[in-house]
Amino acid sequence: MRENLPVTQTEYALQDGEMLVSTTDVHSVITHCNAAFERASGYSCAELIGQPHNMIRHPDMPREAFRDMWATLKEGRPWSAIVKNRRKNGDHYWVQANVTPMMEHGQISGYLSVRTTPSREQVREAEALYARMRTEEHENRQSLALHRGQVWPRGWRGSLLRALRLGASGRISLAMFSVALLGIGLDLAPGAHTGWMPWIHAGVLLAATGLIAWFVHRTLTLPLRQMVTHANRLAACDLASAIPTQGNTELGRMARALNQMRVNLRAVVSDVRRQVAELDECALEISHGGQDLSRRTESQASALQQTATSMEQIIGSVRANAQHAAQASAMSVESSTAAQRGSDAVSGVVDTMDRIADSSRKVADIIQVIDGIAFQTNLLALNAAVEAARAGSQGRGFAVVAGEVRALARRTSEAAREIKQLISQSVDQIEAGNTQVRHAGHTVAAIIESVQRADALVQTITRSSAEQTEGIAQVNAAVSDLDGMTQQNAALVEQSAAAAMDLQRRAESLKLAVGVFRMA
Missing domain, CATH: 3.30.450.20 (PAS domain)
Incomplete structure (x- = not known):
């Protein structure tokens, strides 16, 4: 063992x-x-x-x-x-x-x-x-x-x-045979009867007792054994065998009661089997639906996790763009400041060029005065030469001086003309430079205006990036919450699938439990 x-x-x-x-x-x-x-x-x-x-x-x-x-x-x-x-x-x-x-x-x-x-x-x-x-x-x-x-x-x-330990029929038979033996004993007792009559009475009594015992065995013991057999079959979950009924006796009514119990059990077991089959089918559908929902939920959770990761990357990019925009805004401010300083410097150069042009014009006027003085000096030298010629030998020395003065006046006039020409060229160049400087001033002003517009645009981009960062952060938080809920839903779906599988297992177990009853 x-x-x-x-x-x-x-x-x-x-x-x-x-x-x-x-x-x-x-x-x-x-x-x-x-x-x-x-x-x-x-x-x-x-x-x-x-x-x-x-x-x-x-x-x-x-x-x-x-x-x-x-x-x-x-x-x-x-x-x-x-x-x-x-x-x-x-x-x-x-x-x-x-x-x-x-x-x-x-x-x-x-x-x-x-x-x-x-x-x-x-x-x-x-x-x-x-x-x-x-x-x-x-x-x-x-x-x-x-x-x-x-x-x-x-x-x-x-x-x-x-x-x-006899059964019911054995006890009845034993009691009857005991009564018969008692009667036989009384008949055969000394002095009770004489001749063959006691023995005849004993034989008849024994035969009657045997017949009654056989009748009891046939009408009581055998039906009781059959009922015990059928009751054992019912106990063994055999609901297929019908119990034969015998008249309207107590045994017949007992057989009908057992038979009715068998029919009722068949009805109950059949109904339970049908309900279990439907329950098993429903549990199978629930299990399949739960498994499909679980797969979809897991796919959705995976997609949400990828979305959350992408949102994190977008947030990082937007934040980087915002930082770059802030840096660009600072550089724009610096550029605007530098351009303003350049504009101020160009304005100073324009003023300086204007003053130089004024000075050049004044120098030209002075040169013109010098040229006039040289012209008058030359006239005076000519007059002095004429007077020296009239004086003859006495004015010969004065004539030499007059010639030198005239030569000096001629060189002075030529130098004045050259200086005037140079100053005229300088004035033209100063005017051209002044024009270019003014153009540069306008260009610098346009640059300043563009830089200011760019700075305003960068400021707008910075504010928009900040708003986008905040909005994306809110979206990311919502996605995270949704991901958390999806994970919870996935857990609930897994629990539902496990419950459905447990229900299916229990339905199968119930089917096996009811399956012990044999219907046919």
Whole structure:
């Protein structure tokens, strides 16, 4: 026998009214279990399905209990007893085990186990009994045995006690034969009758008693056995076999009641199966829809994360543009200031050129005066030469002086004309320079105006960039909030999908649970 270790001797208390249900095949391999069985055993359904049922067997259970269980089940009879089972962590729990063979086409197709919570008195009695049986088994002096879940002495005493425990027909037959024997004894008593009459009376009485016993067996015992057989089939979840009814007797009414119970169970099970099938289909649709929504939500969350990343990059770009615009604005201010200084310098140059032109014109006037003086000096020298010629030898020296003066006046006049020509050229160049300087002043003023307009435009761009930065930050915050909500929605979708899958699993488990009922 399989021995599952270790054990802790710590009891796991079942909840009141909790029912642990499992089914196995003919080889005792678990094919279905409910949630209560999972909780009590400590194993998950996935760990239990496909495993031998003795994986929860506790080593404190005596071998005799399981020998009796299998002997009873192989007879096609249900078996019931208090059982101690082992949990996955080594703890234990007590149950009132009710095992029923499931029949199909007259053959055992599996076993249905339904366990309920026993009373503490039942647990104490079973614990004491099993401890005694284990001790006797270890010492090889077994005095007790189990028969169909009941405790009996071993040997002939147990066999005799079981034989004396008659059924209803046996008891009736025994009572009738006892009455017949009493009558026979009275007839055969000394002095009661003489001759063959007592023996004839005894034979008639025995024949009548046998006939009545046969009649009771046929009309009471056989129908009762049939009802027990059908009741066992109902207990084994076989709802396909109809129970034959026999008249309007108590047995007939009992058969009709059992048959009506079978029909009602068929109706309920059929309706439950149909509802479970619809529930399974709905759960499958919900699961598929939840999975599709989960994929879409994950895709949306990914897109939002990419959008948030892009928004962060845009915010960085806008902030950089705003910084560049601010730098450009500062440079525009500097350029405007420099251009203003250049304009002021050009204005100063224009004023200087005007003053130079005025001075040149004054110098030209002075040169003209000098040229006039040279012309008059030349006339005076001519007059002096004429007077020296009249004076003859006495005016010869004066004539030389007059000639020198005239030559000086001629050179002075020529120099004055050259200076005048140079000054005239200088004045023309100054006028041309003055015109160019004025043009440069206008150009600088236009540059200043353009720089001012550019500075105003840069200021507008800076303000717009700041507003865009704030707006994009708000959009980014909204996208982040939306991303957070999407993540929460994704979590909710995953929970919904998990709930749908759990609902589908429970519907499948319910389908398996209802599937133990055989309808045809």
